[in-house]
Amino acid sequence: MKTIALFSNVSVIKVYGEYPLAVSNIFTDSRQVTPDSVFVCIKGYTVDGHHYISSAIEKGASVIVVQDIPDQMYEDVCYVHVRDTERAAGHLANKFFDYPSTKLRIVGVTGTNGKTTVSSVINSVLRREGYKTGLSGTIEIDIDGEKFESKNTTSDVLTMQRMLKDMVEAGVTDVVMEVSSHGLVLGRLAGVDFQNGVFTNLTQDHLDFHGTMEHYKYAKGLLFAHLGQDLRKDKAAIVNADDEVSKDYITMTSARIISYGIKNEADFRAENIRFHESKTSFTLKTNFGEYDLDIPFIGEFNVYNILSVICVLWDKGMPFERILMHLKETPPPSGRMEIFQTGDKRNVIIDYAHTEDAIGKVLDSIRMFSTKKIISIIGTGGGRDKDKRPKMGRIATEKSDYCIFTTDNPLDEPGKEIVDMLAAGAIDDQFECIPDREEAITRAVEIAKEGDVVLIAGKGHENYQLIGKEVVPFDEKEITLRAIRDYPLTENIPTT
Numbered sequence: 088m089k090t091i092a093l094f095s096n097v098s099v100i101k102v103y104g105e106y107p108l109a110v111s112n113i114f115t116d117s118r119q120v121t122p123d124s125v126f127v128c129i130k131g132y133t134v135d136g137h138h139y140i141s142s143a144i145e146k147g148a149s150v151i152v153v154q155d156i157p158d159q160m161y162e163d164v165c166y167v168h169v170r171d172t173e174r175a176a177g178h179l180a181n182k183f184f185d186y187p188s189t190k191l192r193i194v195g196v197t198g199t200n201g202k203t204t205v206s207s208v209i210n211s212v213l214r215r216e217g218y219k220t221g222l223s224g225t226i227e228i229d230i231d232g233e234k235f236e237s238k239n240t241t242s243d244v245l246t247m248q249r250m251l252k253d254m255v256e257a258g259v260t261d262v263v264m265e266v267s268s269h270g271l272v273l274g275r276l277a278g279v280d281f282q283n284g285v286f287t288n289l290t291q292d293h294l295d296f297h298g299t300m301e302h303y304k305y306a307k308g309l310l311f312a313h314l315g316q317d318l319r320k321d322k323a324a325i326v327n328a329d330d331e332v333s334k335d336y337i338t339m340t341s342a343r344i345i346s347y348g349i350k351n352e353a354d355f356r357a358e359n360i361r362f363h364e365s366k367t368s369f370t371l372k373t374n375f376g377e378y379d380l381d382i383p384f385i386g387e388f389n390v391y392n393i394l395s396v397i398c399v400l401w402d403k404g405m406p407f408e409r410i411l412m413h414l415k416e417t418p419p420p421s422g423r424m425e426i427f428q429t430g431d432k433r434n435v436i437i438d439y440a441h442t443e444d445a446i447g448k449v450l451d452s453i454r455m456f457s458t459k460k461i462i463s464i465i466g467t468g469g470g471r472d473k474d475k476r477p478k479m480g481r482i483a484t485e486k487s488d489y490c491i492f493t494t495d496n497p498l499d500e501p502g503k504e505i506v507d508m509l510a511a512g513a514i515d516d517q518f519e520c521i522p523d524r525e526e527a528i529t530r531a532v533e534i535a536k537e538g539d540v541v542l543i544a545g546k547g548h549e550n551y552q553l554i555g556k557e558v559v560p561f562d563e564k565e566i567t568l569r570a571i572r573d574y575p576l577t578e579n580i581p582t583t
């Protein structure tokens with residue numbers, strides 16, 4: 088691409104040296120740089136990209152975009168000084184990849200909980216209906232069935248634009264994207280032209296990053312501001328009528344509003360909800376009729392998730408009877424209220440719940456159908472967001488019959504410190520602390536009796552533990568099966 092054209096919409100303070108006629112690519116990571124490319128220096132949280140200028144030049148970068156002017160400049164290299172390299176990266180990436188998001192219909196899903204579930208179900212139903220789709224989120228990036236590792240829930244701006252360009256080239260028409268509050272605040276979504284913004288819910292999480300709930304709420308609201316002001320594009324914001332915060336988000340957009348809910352008035356409302364061991368039934372009330380629906384999901388919160396999915400699919404123009412038919416047969420994504428078939432009479436559910444709200448809702452959901460005891464394994468990660476630990480411990484002891492507090496990616500923090508903070512919130516003594524997660528799972532299986540439910544919360548789809556600087560393989564299903572073999576039902580000991 089012609090360099091002058093590439094920089095035409097970037098606010099440049101000064102160019103040192105001459106723009107080369109053309110450049111071949113753009114990078115923000117010196118390790119990926121290829122000859123005749125642009126290297127944009129980003130000031131990160133751990134390191135400063137400006138420290139890697141020499142390495143980028145050695146690999147052939149011909150244009151360096153800087154926020155801080157380096158002491159020494161190489162001849163034959165062009166330096167472009169801008170006020171904010173992160174913002175510049177967004178403009179450069181959009182221009183270089185030719186604004187790929189404008190060639191796609193993109194649904195962005197934000198909220199504290201439910202993003203992965205909602206995105207994955209929308210994507211599955213669209214595929215069943217024959218759409219060519221792309222999915223980007225916590226578990227993976229999936230371009231028309233081809234899977235790629237996902238480092239972040241919402242990728243950095245360059246990876247984002249490159250991914251969208253790859254999706255366009257693969258013939259994808261519809262994209263579903265998980266939109267994190269970090270992604271919104273850090274400008275990773277610059278230029279992404281969303282067709283729909285979906286809001287699931289807002290509860291406490293990530294306060295280590297956002298500081299206050301007010302900042303966190305504002306961060307998520309940016310998705311609705313991103314829907315823009317061009318009403319010819321006929322965009323829609325899909326909001327949860329039962330979450331107060333939706334009122335604020337509605338004021339942030341002039342797009343059409345579609346609401347869903349269970350308690351308050353809404354365009355798509357679930358009534359007469361019945362909870363079963365492996366499915367939920369409800370009556371869907373809309374302005375154009377009432378429908379009975381069975382979904383292979385457990386829990387009231389999944390009724391909310393599915394309602395938001397229905398809104399999106401309806402807004403895309405999918406025939407209603409086809410939406411309902413697909414939803415009856417589309418299972419939850421991996422590690423999201425997944426009923427693990429152990430071949431044993433102890434029921435095991437693997438779930439990703441790692442916030443106070445999610446743990447409470449998961450336990451309420453299990454209580455709706457379970458007649459025996461609920462034994463929960465509750466873990467939390469090392470280092471960050473420590474405030475939430477006692478709150479998680481409180482809700483878990485309040486809503487389970489017995490809890491085992493453990494770790495979930497402890498990183499460099501001592502496991503004992505983590506479990507003690509969880510236990511500090513306990514409302515009774517029906518718990519024990521076992522920092523080693525494998526031992527915790529084994530213990531839960533050992534004490535569970537016939538018909539009890541063991542909830543293994545926290546890791547969901549993850550098949551590793553982050554311990555110190557190591558990524559240690561960790562398979563919760565394998566550990567559970569081993570424990571079931573080692574502690575057959577007839578020999579188990581009482582829970583209390």
Ligand SMILES: CC(=O)N[C@H]1[C@@H](OP(=O)(O)OP(=O)(O)OC[C@H]2O[C@@H](n3ccc(=O)[nH]c3=O)[C@H](O)[C@@H]2O)O[C@H](CO)[C@@H](O)[C@@H]1O[C@H](C)C(=O)N[C@@H](C)C(=O)N[C@H](CCC(=O)O)C(=O)O
Binds near residue numbers: 117
């Ligand atoms: C706090 C935060 O958001 N960090 C993100 C940030 O990392 P960073 O600032 O540490 O980057 P860095 O490693 O210091 O590097 C700075 C610059 O130097 C460059 N560099 C670095 C090394 C080198 O040799 N050469 C080089 O050029 C890097 O490419 C980068 O451009 O930029 C990285 C690349 O974009 C992200 O992967 C990384 O996310 C980390 C892994 C992370 O854990 N982020 C969390 C907080 C996050 O964003 N989570 C949300 C989801 C939350 C949820 O809802 O659950 C998400 O969207 O994932």
Ligand SMILES: Nc1ncnc2c1ncn2[C@@H]1O[C@H](COP(=O)(O)OP(=O)(O)OP(=O)(O)O)[C@@H](O)[C@H]1O
Binds near residue numbers: 203287392438439449
């Ligand atoms: N609508 C919801 N309300 C509350 N809790 C939910 C909801 N949907 C899912 N959960 C709970 O939150 C956990 C995470 O769900 P999911 O992965 O779909 O959310 P997410 O927003 O992608 O989470 P994260 O941001 O942590 O990746 C689930 O395993 C479940 O326990």
